[in-house]
Amino acid sequence: MNPFNQFLLKNILRLNNFSYHLASFLALRREKGKHPKHRLTQYHQFFLNNISNNDRVIDIGCGQGFLAFDLAQKSKFVFGIDIDKKNIEKAVQKYQKDNLKFQEADLFSLQTKERFDVAVLSNVLEHIEKREEFLTKIKELALKILIRVPMENRDWISLYKKELGIEYRLDKGHFIEYTLESFQKEMNQANLKINNYSIQFGEIWAVVYD
Numbered sequence: 213m214n215p216f217n218q219f220l221l222k223n224i225l226r227l228n229n230f231s232y233h234l235a236s237f238l239a240l241r242r243e244k245g246k247h248p249k250h251r252l253t254q255y256h257q258f259f260l261n262n263i264s265n266n267d268r269v270i271d272i273g274c275g276q277g278f279l280a281f282d283l284a285q286k287s288k289f290v291f292g293i294d295i296d297k298k299n300i301e302k303a304v305q306k307y308q309k310d311n312l313k314f315q316e317a318d319l320f321s322l323q324t325k326e327r328f329d330v331a332v333l334s335n336v337l338e339h340i341e342k343r344e345e346f347l348t349k350i351k352e353l354a355l356k357i358l359i360r361v362p363m364e365n366r367d368w369i370s371l372y373k374k375e376l377g378i379e380y381r382l383d384k385g386h387f388i389e390y391t392l393e394s395f396q397k398e399m400n401q402a403n404l405k406i407n408n409y410s411i412q413f414g415e416i417w418a419v420v421y422d
Contacts, residue, residue, distance in 0.1 A: 225378050228369065232382075246278070255360060256282050258410075258417045259332055262358050263287050267329040270353055272319055273336035277303030277312075283332070284312040291328070293317040319349055328354040335415075337361050338386040347402040357404070357420045364389035366414025390416060 213221070239248050250256065256279055263269055267287045271280040274292030276299050284290040284307075292314045294300050300316040307314075331354035338361050340346045350357060362382050365371055370389075373380035381389055388394070392409075395416050399406055409418035 222376060222378060225369070225373050225376065229373075229379055250278065253413045255334070255412070255415075255417070258360070258412075259283060259334065259358055260286055262356075262419055263330050268326070269330045269332060270328040271332045271334070272350065273333065273339070274303065274314065275299050277307045277314060279332070279334055280312060280314070281307040281309065284309045287311070287330075289313075291315070291326070293319070293322065319346065324353075326353070329356060330354055331357045333357060334360045335362065338383075338388050338390070341387050343388075343398060344402050347399075347404060351402075351404075351422045355422045357422075359416070359418045359420055361395065361416050361418075362386070362389045363391060363411070363414050363416060365391050392416065 236247070240246075242248075243251075259279065260282065263283060263286060265286060265288065268289045269283050269287045269291070271283060271290060271292040274280045274294050275296075277292055280290050280292035280303070289311045290313070292300075292303060292312070294303070294314075294316065295318050297316050300314050303314045331350050333350075337343060337346070337359060347357075364374065364380065366389075370380045390398075392411070395418070396406065399418075399420060404420045404422060407419040407421055409416055411417075
């Protein structure tokens with residue numbers, strides 16, 4: 213490929229990144245603060261399908277509490293934690309329920325003697341640098357972990373960007389985006405067993421046990 217075409221290709225791929233994030237921003241504005249991905253992918257149902265009425269659930273990295281609130285409709289108790297103070301303030305403001313509690317907290321500094329039946333990680337693990345240590349800490353809190361993570365091989369264009377040295381991650385805050393093989397390897401390294409999984413919308417949705 214001649215240098216001009218190479219230059220053009222790389223900049224079109226960068227434009228693809230820009231348009232993706234711009235579309236996400238505008239869609240969020242159109243939907244008045246609730247991203248359409250929640251409605252279209254229905255990923256909440258995956259988490260709801262894998263908890264019971266008697267479960268005590270910890271939602272780690274709960275954001276503004278949207279998923280935690282849905283979980284509280286079914287489970288016995290939900291404890292949502294997030295390191296972002298503004299997220300917790302908005303969660304407390306938006307979602308109030310007797311069996312739902314929010315707290316600004318980092319998992320590594322969380323002081324609790326409580327044990328939970330289920331831990332929820334919805335698009336959280338990819339933001340963690342020391343993931344094996346993180347997962348080991350979660351095992352002290354719950355035996356069952358529900359995980360949702362993005363895949364780097366979600367489509368050919370993301371792999372092509374990576375090959376050309378162009379930003380391919382969905383979020384620059386991601387330390388990793390997975391293949392099924394790398395996800396399985398990481399779970400093995402943390403001594404966790406994948407009970408079942410599915411691949412949906414370029415993501416891995418998995419039920420994992422200690």
